[in-house]
Amino acid sequence: MIxxxxxLALVVAxxxxxxxxxxxxxxxxxLYLVALAFAVAFFAVPLVRRAALRLGVLDLPAERxxxxxxxxxxxxxxxxxAFAVTVLTNFDFSRQLKGVAVGATIVVAAGLLDxxxxxxxxxxxxxxxxxxxxxxxxxxxxxxxxxxxAGAVALNLLxxxxxxxxxxxxxxxxxGMDGLAAGLGVVAGVFFSITALQTGQRxxxxxxxxxxxxxxxFLPYNFxxxxxxxxxxxxxxxxxxxxxxxxxxxxxxxxxxxxIALFTPALILGVPLFDIAFVSVARVLTHKVHSVEEWLxxxxxxxxxxxxxxxxxxxxxxxxxxxxxxxxxGLSAILLKDATPREAVIALVQAGCVLAIVAxxxxxxxxxxxx
Numbered sequence: 001m002i003x004x005x006x007x008l009a010l011v012v013a014x015x016x017x018x019x020x021x022x023x024x025x026x027x028x029x030x031l032y033l034v035a036l037a038f039a040v041a042f043f044a045v046p047l048v049r050r051a052a053l054r055l056g057v058l059d060l061p062a063e064r065x066x067x068x069x070x071x072x073x074x075x076x077x078x079x080x081x082a083f084a085v086t087v088l089t090n091f092d093f094s095r096q097l098k099g100v101a102v103g104a105t106i107v108v109a110a111g112l113l114d115x116x117x118x119x120x121x122x123x124x125x126x127x128x129x130x131x132x133x134x135x136x137x138x139x140x141x142x143x144x145x146x147x148x149x150a151g152a153v154a155l156n157l158l159x160x161x162x163x164x165x166x167x168x169x170x171x172x173x174x175x176g177m178d179g180l181a182a183g184l185g186v187v188a189g190v191f192f193s194i195t196a197l198q199t200g201q202r203x204x205x206x207x208x209x210x211x212x213x214x215x216x217x218f219l220p221y222n223f224x225x226x227x228x229x230x231x232x233x234x235x236x237x238x239x240x241x242x243x244x245x246x247x248x249x250x251x252x253x254x255x256x257x258x259x260i261a262l263f264t265p266a267l268i269l270g271v272p273l274f275d276i277a278f279v280s281v282a283r284v285l286t287h288k289v290h291s292v293e294e295w296l297x298x299x300x301x302x303x304x305x306x307x308x309x310x311x312x313x314x315x316x317x318x319x320x321x322x323x324x325x326x327x328x329x330g331l332s333a334i335l336l337k338d339a340t341p342r343e344a345v346i347a348l349v350q351a352g353c354v355l356a357i358v359a360x361x362x363x364x365x366x367x368x369x370x371x
């Protein structure tokens with residue numbers, strides 16, 4: 001009870017206007033937003049955990065899962081709530097932010113419904129497509145295909161939907177070890193903040209701060225000694241993925257160089273993008289999946305964290321190694337901003353070498369299946 005009151009007091013204190021003014025006077029707005037989102041999530045997670053236990057919303061042990069004890073789900077509701085409170089109390093909604101926020105809400109709702117009643121994979125996919133369509137309707141769209149190409153508008157819209165679906169599911173697929181999905185949300189959010197600052201997009205930098213803080217507030221209950229006290233669930237992992245995908249599309253990473261504009265967010269999200277591509281190809285080639293629905297529903301132990309564990313690393317070591325790989329790719333993204341064409345190529349080749357090392361390690365781990 002005392003701990004709950006202390007956490008509530010922290011949230012109330014951070015929401016007070018004088019506190020915000022103090023941070024702003026010190027030009028620490030980013031830190032304030034991280035602290036507020038952290039405090040809200042840190043306060044909300046135990047409440048959500050108690051609700052999940054009361055409702056019996058538990059992730060039960062199974063052959064293709066790494067945990068051995070029934071664990072409460074719905075942690076993503078606290079992460080989503082922390083992000084929402086931070087954004088609602090500190091931001092004037094741009095049109096694009098409205099689109100991402102509404103789309104993320106749809107994704108969270110579908111994910112929470114799946115946590116509660118286990119809906120079909122194609123229903124979740126339709127919800128994700130609908131969420132991406134809402135974001136597009138509010139002006140959130142990639143501009144990868146140049147205007148002089150026939151059907152450029154339609155192609156860009158299709159690529160935008162594909163991008164949202166890929167990143168959302170990539171993060172969801174990596175939610176297989178304690179701390180991994182939320183930790184990748186922190187790493188990606190930090191590097192989106194840095195690259196947004198580099199390109200003068202303070203609004204986007206502050207949005208990234210909100211997702212960083214919300215994920216950080218969840219981690220003490222999920223990435224801890226012993227076993228996790230709560231899991232994100234599909235709602236949380238999907239929310240983190242969709243929001244990161246939205247940040248990537250909303251940003252203008254390089255006006256003059258489309259190559260840098262394309263690769264900056266791709267490098268920041270390099271680990272989940274590489275994993276979903278690598279695993280999908282492997283599953284198709286080995287005939288483990290035969291349709292999109294099977295691909296979405298398949299839960300084999302063949303992701304990057306499973307393969308690292310198969311190499312002999314502990315689960316904590318596997319997760320930390322993935323964080324370091326993600327940070328390395330994020331550093332390459334930072335270097336792209338003011339790089340000459342030659343330097344940009346070197347940075348991209350370096351990132352490719354890092355992913356090649358990961359592919360080799362995954363190949364070795366694939367030879368030692370765990371399930």
